[in-house]
Amino acid sequence: MEKNPNKKLDEIPKKEFFQVPDGYFDTLDQKIQDRISEKRDGKVVPFYVEHRWKVIGLAAAASIALLLMILPSLDNQPVVSKADQLLAQVSADDCLAYLEFSELDIEDIIGSTPSEDIEAALEEYMFEGPEIEDEDLDLLYEKYGATSDEKLKTL
Amino acid sequence: VPDTEPIIELLKDASTRREAFSLLVKQYKHRIYGIVRKMVISHDDADDIVQDVFVKVWNNLDKFKGDSVLFTWLYRIATNEALQFLRRKRNKIWFGNDITKELAEKIESDKYVDGDEIQLKLQKAILRLPDKQRLVFNLRYFEDLSYEEISVITEVSVGSLKASFHHATKKIEEFLQDD
Numbered sequence: 001m002e003k004n005p006n007k008k009l010d011e012i013p014k015k016e017f018f019q020v021p022d023g024y025f026d027t028l029d030q031k032i033q034d035r036i037s038e039k040r041d042g043k044v045v046p047f048y049v050e051h052r053w054k055v056i057g058l059a060a061a062a063s064i065a066l067l068l069m070i071l072p073s074l075d076n077q078p079v080v081s082k083a084d085q086l087l088a089q090v091s092a093d094d095c096l097a098y099l100e101f102s103e104l105d106i107e108d109i110i111g112s113t114p115s116e117d118i119e120a121a122l123e124e125y126m127f128e129g130p131e132i133e134d135e136d137l138d139l140l141y142e143k144y145g146a147t148s149d150e151k152l153k154t155l
Numbered sequence: 156v157p158d159t160e161p162i163i164e165l166l167k168d169a170s171t172r173r174e175a176f177s178l179l180v181k182q183y184k185h186r187i188y189g190i191v192r193k194m195v196i197s198h199d200d201a202d203d204i205v206q207d208v209f210v211k212v213w214n215n216l217d218k219f220k221g222d223s224v225l226f227t228w229l230y231r232i233a234t235n236e237a238l239q240f241l242r243r244k245r246n247k248i249w250f251g252n253d254i255t256k257e258l259a260e261k262i263e264s265d266k267y268v269d270g271d272e273i274q275l276k277l278q279k280a281i282l283r284l285p286d287k288q289r290l291v292f293n294l295r296y297f298e299d300l301s302y303e304e305i306s307v308i309t310e311v312s313v314g315s316l317k318a319s320f321h322h323a324t325k326k327i328e329e330f331l332q333d334d
Contacts (some may be wrong), residue, residue, distance in 0.1 A: 008328060008331065009324060009327055009328055012274070014296075015270065016269070017268055017269065017270040017274050017275075018189070018192045018193065018196075018267065018268055019267040019268060019269050020198060020267060021198070021267065025184060025185065025188075028180075028188075028202075028205070028206075029180050029181060031206055032180055032206055032209045032210065035206055035209075035210050036209075036210055036213045036214075
């Protein structure tokens with residue numbers, strides 16, 4: 001690389017800095033034609049989203065298979081067959097850890113959740129409020145130096 | 156900007172629409188790729204997005220009004236897709252990730268780049284701009300588009316674009332003068 005670190009913008013020659021692999025543009029047309037030939041219901045599914053969900057699907061399938069292998073070997077542990085029941089046994093912390101590593105974003109999660117479920121969750125949150133254990137409440141009081149009575153006054 | 160009149164004529168007839176689309180891809184793939192790649196940096200990401208852009212174009216050909224300029228319509232779809240990709244990247248649940256730093260590191264390690272030290276420094280300076288300002292800078296500086304054309308693509312007023320480009324240039328020159 002040429003050593004020439006400090007220049008003004010108009011002294012720098014404009015050139016194509018970014019390159020492509022050999023033959024990339026020769027194959028791009030066909031890739032696009034293939035995509036439009038196999039499009040589903042006229043809706044574009046971005047490749048990176050589609051690819052990501054395949055990976056997530058495989059990870060979920062692997063998790064279920066692992067649970068199926070482990071559960072029968074545990075003493076006094078009933079063998080359950082439904083995926084929902086198995087997944088219900090995964091702790092919230094493990095779910096959060098998985099989501100953190102999965103690179104899912106909020107749009108993906110909302111996009112994959114039926115709208116009625118989102119509405120139900122919002123309704124529950126708005127009208128009933130989140131359930132907080134007494135221990136957690138005490139910790140909050142302690143952290144902010146308030147007593148239960150003071151907390152009640154602020155509500 | 157290439158002549159798009161023959162393509163627009165073919166687009167009007169359903170029986171020649173596919174042929175028109177092939178011509179469109181052939182004529183614009185380099186430019187669309189260039190715009191997207193400068194925004195997302197990675198070749199693989201740019202490749203995915205460029206394909207998505209043209210699939211979206213195909214699915215929305217009915218919405219294209221012959222009186223609007225074809226290339227500004229295409230560029231608008233491409234720039235929206237690139238900005239949306241970056242927004243999604245920033246909104247990831249994984250907190251604390253620094254996309255600007257990640258992209259700068261990608262430029263340094265990318266095998267599909269070709270430039271001397273000052274070119275690399277310029278690209279790193281551009282990366283420090285906010286995404287939309289970076290887009291305006293790229294369209295004006297590298298693509299040589301007029302402010303009026305950029306205004307149609309980005310739906311931002313010409314006055315704001317001029318101010319944005321001026322600030323971008325100033326920030327880039329400051330970075331270029333720094334050691």
